[in-house]
Amino acid sequence: MAAYTVEFVKSAWKEFERLPVKMRGKIAEALHLLAQNPYSELLKIKKMKGAANLYRIRLGDYRV
Numbered sequence: 562m563a564a565y566t567v568e569f570v571k572s573a574w575k576e577f578e579r580l581p582v583k584m585r586g587k588i589a590e591a592l593h594l595l596a597q598n599p600y601s602e603l604l605k606i607k608k609m610k611g612a613a614n615l616y617r618i619r620l621g622d623y624r625v
Contacts, residue, residue, distance in 0.1 A: 565596045584621065591625060
């Protein structure tokens with residue numbers, strides 16, 4: 562399977578940089594897994610309510 566690219570908008574990158582180091586590592590790991598296989602059941606991706614094409618990954622108190 563081909564790898565995908567995960568890109569941040571500028572505001573998301575700033576938020577990411579402000580997170581605790583431990584949480585940044587967990588999020589980076591999840592995004593790496595997402596880039597390798599966006600259909601992975603390990604990520605527990607869910608569709609966001611009220612949005613046509615938006616999905617989320619929940620990591621602790623954070624939604625990615």
